[in-house]
Amino acid sequence: MSFIPRKRTALEFLDLPPEVCTQEELAGSLADLRMVNRYLGDTRALFKHLSRKIDGRRQISVLDVATGSADLPVALVEWGRKNGIDMQVTGLDLNSRVLEIAREYASGYPEIKLLVADALQLPFRDHSFDIVLCSKTLHHLKEPEAVTVMREMLRVARRGFIVMDLRRSWIAYSLIYLLTRIFTSNRMTRYDGPLSVLKAFTDDELREWAVKAGAASVEVHREPFWLLVVSGKSL
Numbered sequence: 477m478s479f480i481p482r483k484r485t486a487l488e489f490l491d492l493p494p495e496v497c498t499q500e501e502l503a504g505s506l507a508d509l510r511m512v513n514r515y516l517g518d519t520r521a522l523f524k525h526l527s528r529k530i531d532g533r534r535q536i537s538v539l540d541v542a543t544g545s546a547d548l549p550v551a552l553v554e555w556g557r558k559n560g561i562d563m564q565v566t567g568l569d570l571n572s573r574v575l576e577i578a579r580e581y582a583s584g585y586p587e588i589k590l591l592v593a594d595a596l597q598l599p600f601r602d603h604s605f606d607i608v609l610c611s612k613t614l615h616h617l618k619e620p621e622a623v624t625v626m627r628e629m630l631r632v633a634r635r636g637f638i639v640m641d642l643r644r645s646w647i648a649y650s651l652i653y654l655l656t657r658i659f660t661s662n663r664m665t666r667y668d669g670p671l672s673v674l675k676a677f678t679d680d681e682l683r684e685w686a687v688k689a690g691a692a693s694v695e696v697h698r699e700p701f702w703l704l705v706v707s708g709k710s711l
Contacts, residue, residue, distance in 0.1 A: 479646070480646075481644055481645070481646055483674070483681075484671065485618070486671060486675070488668040488672065489664040489667055489668050490616065497664055501663065502573060502574065504660070504664070504665070505664035506544055506574070508656075508659075508665040508669075509545070509612075509665075513547055513611075517703060518640060518703060519551045521640060521699040522609070523555055525638050525697070525705050528707075529607055529635050530561070534561055535561070535562040536561060536606050536607065537566075537607075538566070538607045539598075539629075540565060540609045541568060541598070541608065541613065541629060542568070542611075543578060544574060544611075545574065545578045546582040549567045549582060549585070553587045553588060562587075564587050566590075566591070566605070567588060567589070568590070568592070569590075570592065571592075575591075595610070596625060596628065597628065598628045601632070603634045604632045605634065606633070606634050606635045607635055607636065607637070608633040609637070609638050610637070610639050612640060612641055612672070613625075614639060614677075615642060619685060624689075626686055626689035626691065630690055631710070633710070636709035637708060637709070638706070639686070639707075640705050641706075642673055642677070642703065642704065643678070643702040644673060644674065644676040645702050647702075648673045648701075648702035649670055649674060651701075652673050673702070682696060686708050690710060691710065693709055695708065
């Protein structure tokens with residue numbers, strides 16, 4: 477068996493038509509993802525790499541592409557409040573059912589705006605945001621679509637983009653498989669979590685896709701718990 481699994485292309489529950497899962501199942505799966513983001517280092521990694529890009533600025537605009545339940549926008553706003561930074565965050569998602577959950581989760585945060593939009597064609601002018609973020613979404617897409625999403629992110633970003641996704645590994649797959657059996661009974665999480673790892677990336681794959689999208693100064697960082705963070709800016 478190869479040390480790195482072969483990249484899979486099967487659809488996850490989140491990629492299937494809405495009627496396949498109930499709103500309750502969807503909300504439970506997104507809650508599980510929030511727990512993963514909090515306790516397996518995604519928010520910590522985001523703050524680390526965002527700090528390098530904002531360069532001491534006290535007012536920052538962020539676009540979160542495929543925001544899910546908006547836990548990262550909420551974390552960003554709370555981080556901004558704590559550090560005296562005016563953090564204005566726009567989160568978008570193609571799935572209106574997901575945004576219903578996000579609006580409830582992000583209520584009480586006027587700094588956050590949420591809208592239904594397609595990442596393949598962002599409804600914003602060039603250079604509309606300081607930073608554009610996309611977390612654990614590209615592995616849902618085939619290469620041409622993922623490259624288009626990153627190209628759109630670069631187009632609307634002034635200071636660059638941050639992409640966070642999983643690193644493909646048998647160890648990561650085994651760990652996620654075990655955790656989803658211990659900590660949740662949600663069938664979406666139990667199926668999508670391990671499969672996400674097998675659909676994920678190597679360092680070179682993500683770097684190659686970012687370069688194809690037109691990014692310059694591409695940096696790929698390995699973070700704990702098999703997280704990859706790619707940052708770059710347009711030429």
